[in-house]
Amino acid sequence: MAKWIAGVDIGGTTLSVGMVPVAGGRPRALRVEDTPGRRGGEEVVDRVCGMIRAAVDELARAEGAGAVVAGVGVAAPGSLDRARGVVLESHNLGWFGLPLRDRVQAATGLPTVVENDANCAAWGEWWQGAGRGFRSVLGITLGTGIGGGIVMNGRPFHGATGAAGEIGHMTVEYGGRRCTCGGRGCLEAYASGPGIARAAAEGLGGGARSSLAELVDGDLGRITAATVHEAAVGGDAYAAGVLARAARMLAAAIASAVNLLGPDAVVVMGGVAAAGDLFFDPLAAELGRPRFRSAVDACTVVPGALPGTAGVVGAAGVFRLRADET
Ligand SMILES: [Zn+2]
Incomplete structure (x- = not known):
């Protein structure tokens, strides 16, 4: 055996x-x-x-x-x-x-x-972590890219080509930023680690004031999602705002996906999710805004339990x- x-x-x-x-x-x-x-x-x-x-x-x-x-x-x-x-x-x-x-x-x-x-x-x-006990779960991994996987009624859902669940390439801003996939305005271009770093650098290049610039010795190319998080934890309002905007973009994509699929839970995993309350509080606030609600209200959004x-x-x-x- x-x-x-x-x-x-x-x-x-x-x-x-x-x-x-x-x-x-x-x-x-x-x-x-x-x-x-x-x-x-x-x-x-x-x-x-x-x-x-x-x-x-x-x-x-x-x-x-x-x-x-x-x-x-x-x-x-x-x-x-x-x-x-x-x-x-x-x-x-x-x-x-x-x-x-x-x-x-x-x-x-x-x-x-x-x-x-x-x-x-x-x-x-779903098997051993934060999705245990739920029938249907949307899992989202936030890191260098944004990936997604769907468990539907206790079974993996693959779609026609096996590529179902790619929430990173849902459009959150029509005609927006160029994404690695060749499209524009994808979630991944905003809420992935590189997307967060790019947003922070763009704002600083445009004259925003933040302790981030000192953290990277003035070299904006060295900004990462981790340095943005570090600045935000240190009380930097600009950095916290950059994280909050990424979380709101993620919330918009989650709300759309939840309305479409109706899962019991969404599990958010990966490095960016480790930002904790600085990320999950704005995410929860955005999900709580008025919208077509029944599926969203019935769904729990939780951080992954198997980092x-x-x-x-x-x-x-x-x-x-x-x-x-x-
Ligand atoms: Zn894309």
């Missing part, structure tokens, strides 16, 4: 691997490493496979005969062919048509499934789900 699943989260900046109990629970033998630089993916795949082997070995040392591993679930960024486990296109990692599932299977000798990273994070929070591990837990959960189905 297999008791463990290796959960893997491949991000643009970090790689995470942990051993997750089949019945659910915290990942064990967790390891996190920086993602090696762009080299067409080979180095990243080798590193991930090495981390999986190391985690399996660590578990075996701790658990002895109880360390039976059923397989590997991998959360990968970009567009995927889930059935074949191929990453079709991931610009961050330089992967185009990479047969990730087969590569991991060959290197570890374990059956492997591959799923979109935001879908994994949403599934992880740093939602993808690892969710990837293992996706492996478990697909093993049950076959």
Whole structure:
């Protein structure tokens, strides 16, 4: 009887691997490493496979005969062919048509499934985190980009191409800022980490006064969402205003998505969500404004409960789900 699943989260900046109990629970033998630089993916795949082997070995040392591993679930960024486990296109990692599932299977000798990273994070929070006990959940990851995943009636919802839930590319300002996807006015262009940094730098370039300029020694190109947060925590009204505007943009997208899907809960995850009250208070205030309300009123918006591990837990959960189905 297999008791463990290796959960893997491949991000643009970090790689995470942990051993997750089949019945659910915290990942064990967790390891996190920086993602090696762009080299067409080979180095990243080798590193991930090495981390999986190391985690399996660590578990075996701790658990002895109880360390039976059923397989590997991998959360990968970009567009995927889930059935074949191929990453079709991931610009961050330089992967185009990479047969990730087969590569991991060959290197570890374990059956492997591959799923979109935001879908994994949403599934992880629904299975073991802040979304537990709800029937339908919209999970949103705020970071370098903005991703989303949908759990509908206790099942992952993929849509026709597997790309459903991409709330980062919902239009929040028609004809607005250029987005990485090529479109204009997407949520990601405003409320992602780089979107927040850009808004702060633009305002300072336009003459706004803030302690932010000193924090980065006058080099506006060094502003990040983290420095904006740091300034806001220090009482800087301008920085707090920049965060609040991003939160209001997010609230507009959440309200639209909630009216469309009617989930019981929205789970907000990722680095930007770590801004806490400075982000969640304006978000809640904006969601409380008059609008078409019934779906919004019935829905709870909560921060994720698995910081740093939602993808690892969710990837293992996706492996478990697909093993049950076959
Ligand atoms: Zn976009």
